[in-house]
Amino acid sequence: MNPDPYRGLWGGSSCRDSPVQTDRKCSCGVNQCKACDMYVAQLDELLTCSLPKRIAGFFAESIQGVGGSVQYPKNYLKKAFEIIRQHGGLCILDEKIVLKMANNLPTIPAFEAGTNPSEYWRHWKEDFEDYLEALRYSEAPEKTKTALFRHLCGERIEKTATSF
Helix, strand or coil: CCCCCCCCCCCCCCCCCCCCCCCCCCCCECCECHHHHHHHHHHHHHHHHHCCCCCCEEEECCECHHHCECCCCCCHHHHHHHHHHHCCCEEEECCHHHHHHHHCCCCHHHCCCCCCHHHHHHHHHHHHHHHHHHHHHHCCHHHHHHHHHHHHHCHHHHHHCCCC
16 A cells, blocks of 8 residues: 555646656645545555554655655645544654755745745645654654553553663
8 A cells, every 4th residue: 555646546646746746637626635535545444444453553754765755645644644543543754854855945936937836835834744743753752662662562561661
């Protein structure tokens, strides 16, 4: 399962905010991405039909360094996290590199001529909010480990353990 609107099962030229788009066309509206809905439905079906009780955690890493990157459909992580939490899971983003990239973004006037910079920036900020949650935890890795340990093993086991 790979929510990739560029080469995946569903997607098209309006499914992600990127200067590099797929040649496929889609009928997505301005604030609605059908590919996102299909990938989220696929995730929900997988969790509903393949889990005995609940999921421990969901790791998302769209920028994988040497492994490449996948730009998820618009709003995919937000909706996927809702599904994961409904199934009792902990959501973890591993996106330290995104903060470094964000610090080097051009100012709004530096975007290509003919685009609407304020609209592009607004969409970019909405998507970036999903990454901010991970950045809070990247500043306190011990808290992240403790939260994950509690979630995976339960409070009673944590009381007897001092470290991983």
